[in-house]
Amino acid sequence: MLTNLENSKIAIIGLGYVGLPLAAAFAEKFRTVGYDIDPKRVDELQKGHDRTLEVEDAHLQSVLVKSSLDLDDKGKGLLITDAVLPISSANIYVVTVPTPTDKHNRPVLTPMLKASEAIGKILKKGDVVIYESTVYPGVTEEECIPVLEKVSGLKYNEDFFAGYSPERINPGDKEHTVTKILKVTSGSTPEVAEYVDQLYKAVITAGTHKASCIKVAEAAKVIENSQRDINIAFVNELSKIFNLLGIDTQEVLEAAGTKWNFLPFRPGLVGGHCIGVDPFYLAQKAQEVGYHPEIILAGRRLNDSMGKHVATETIKHMMRKDLKVIDSKVLILGFTFKEDCPDVRNTRVIDIYNELKSFDMDVCVYDPWANPAEVKHEYGIDVINGGEKPDLEDYSAVILAVAHKEFKSWPIQASSNCVVFDVKSVLKKELVDSRL
Numbered sequence: 365m366l367t368n369l370e371n372s373k374i375a376i377i378g379l380g381y382v383g384l385p386l387a388a389a390f391a392e393k394f395r396t397v398g399y400d401i402d403p404k405r406v407d408e409l410q411k412g413h414d415r416t417l418e419v420e421d422a423h424l425q426s427v428l429v430k431s432s433l434d435l436d437d438k439g440k441g442l443l444i445t446d447a448v449l450p451i452s453s454a455n456i457y458v459v460t461v462p463t464p465t466d467k468h469n470r471p472v473l474t475p476m477l478k479a480s481e482a483i484g485k486i487l488k489k490g491d492v493v494i495y496e497s498t499v500y501p502g503v504t505e506e507e508c509i510p511v512l513e514k515v516s517g518l519k520y521n522e523d524f525f526a527g528y529s530p531e532r533i534n535p536g537d538k539e540h541t542v543t544k545i546l547k548v549t550s551g552s553t554p555e556v557a558e559y560v561d562q563l564y565k566a567v568i569t570a571g572t573h574k575a576s577c578i579k580v581a582e583a584a585k586v587i588e589n590s591q592r593d594i595n596i597a598f599v600n601e602l603s604k605i606f607n608l609l610g611i612d613t614q615e616v617l618e619a620a621g622t623k624w625n626f627l628p629f630r631p632g633l634v635g636g637h638c639i640g641v642d643p644f645y646l647a648q649k650a651q652e653v654g655y656h657p658e659i660i661l662a663g664r665r666l667n668d669s670m671g672k673h674v675a676t677e678t679i680k681h682m683m684r685k686d687l688k689v690i691d692s693k694v695l696i697l698g699f700t701f702k703e704d705c706p707d708v709r710n711t712r713v714i715d716i717y718n719e720l721k722s723f724d725m726d727v728c729v730y731d732p733w734a735n736p737a738e739v740k741h742e743y744g745i746d747v748i749n750g751g752e753k754p755d756l757e758d759y760s761a762v763i764l765a766v767a768h769k770e771f772k773s774w775p776i777q778a779s780s781n782c783v784v785f786d787v788k789s790v791l792k793k794e795l796v797d798s799r800l
């Protein structure tokens with residue numbers, strides 16, 4: 365038997381970019397426990413600080429409680445923990461763990477399976493496990509449910525139930541926050557689907573869309589990101605073509621954009637945890653059922669080539685200006701995967717860096733948003749994120765890779781001694797040598 369909506373006790377498994385904002389939203393209405401296996405993350409959240417900057421510290425502190433006893437008193441609030449005991453009294457488990465790919469671009473389901481295993485150990489009759497992580501269609505029912513059944517000894521859709529409700533947040537976007545984005549919901553039976561839908565409706569002010577089944581909801585999310593990847597790949601390809609033709613891509617897009625149904629995509633690097641990764645999930649599933657995806661993988665290849673393209677174009681411009689390449693100093697502005705956000709996961713700025721380094725250039729990266737220790741740990745390179753602003757005159761090339769708001773007021777300008785490549789087209793065309 366499903367619990368009444370009012371008696372829902374929620375456990376969020378994985379408190380990252382997706383899990384924490386969701387936990388904070390649920391905590392306004394329900395008893396919520398946020399669980400994460402990373403003790404460092406748990407410690408900072410317990411102290412009321414979110415380093416991803418997705419939840420403001422004041423908001424986090426307003427919903428935080430110190431112990432399960434406080435939760436019982438208030439009937440709502442957020443307890444953060446890395447212990448299993450406090451989540452064992454929940455009846456709704458929401459899984460928001462990472463779904464990365466390996467170095468061969470194959471989906472890595474380990475966090476999903478480990479989270480399912482942990483839940484399986486404490487699963488009770490009537491509980492509902494809702495997955496939110498981005499996956500290919502089938503992961504919930506074909507990969508995770510068998511783990512839940514095996515570990516718990518309970519039977520799916522008799523003893524416990526499942527749902528899938530993909531997350532659509534956009535890191536760094538302060539307008540489209542979790543409660544303001546319409547949410548797709550689904551459940552393992554019509555009754556569960558309605559329950560899951562009502563649960564989200566209680567906190568998502570933008571409303572919900574109840575999909576017909578879990579696989580439809582899984583597929584909907586993965587195609588949202590794949591569609592975006594493919595559309596960007598198309599304009600990236602145009603950028604390469606127009607570069608060879610000596611035409612400014614931005615001006616072409618501006619002109620074409622005057623037609624009512626021309627889609628306003630812009631060229632650029634496609635990194636991050638979602639758009640550059642999720643299409644590989646869909647491709648993997650397609651291949652598993654005997655279909656070789658043409659467009660999806662072509663889009664991925666094209667977008668993954670852009671960092672190298674930016675670096676080689678910069679070098680061409682340096683040679684045209686008769687500037688020395690080997691040992692020359694190059695400044696990359698921005699390292700995070702997108703502007704005004706500290707997220708460096710799967711940033712493709714690293715491709716620009718690596719290509720420049722392969723020409724033995726002396727590359728300096730400046731990013732006021734990136735955490736240097738995290739960059740060092742993940743990529744093995746040094747990033748400067750504070751202190752004196754770099755003196756642009758010290759460099760033979762400046763690549764504006766990420767459009768952080770700080771850079772917009774910097775006096776970046778090409779000269780006979782310095783090439784400027786504007787990846788995001790934020791500077792005036794006359795001030796730069798090249799842009800995508």
Ligand SMILES: NC(=O)c1ccc[n+]([C@@H]2O[C@H](COP(=O)([O-])OP(=O)(O)OC[C@H]3O[C@@H](n4cnc5c(N)ncnc54)[C@H](O)[C@@H]3O)[C@@H](O)[C@H]2O)c1
Binds near residue numbers: 405
């Ligand atoms: N970041 C985004 O913008 C975004 C948007 C929509 C969907 N998604 C999807 O949501 C999912 C989560 O992404 P994210 O950006 O929040 O990831 P994240 O890396 O920021 O956070 C995941 C958290 O889960 C924790 N974790 C890992 N394994 C765990 C386990 N077994 N048990 C408990 N905690 C565990 C990690 O310590 C981490 O804190 C992914 O599938 C992603 O594709 C992300």
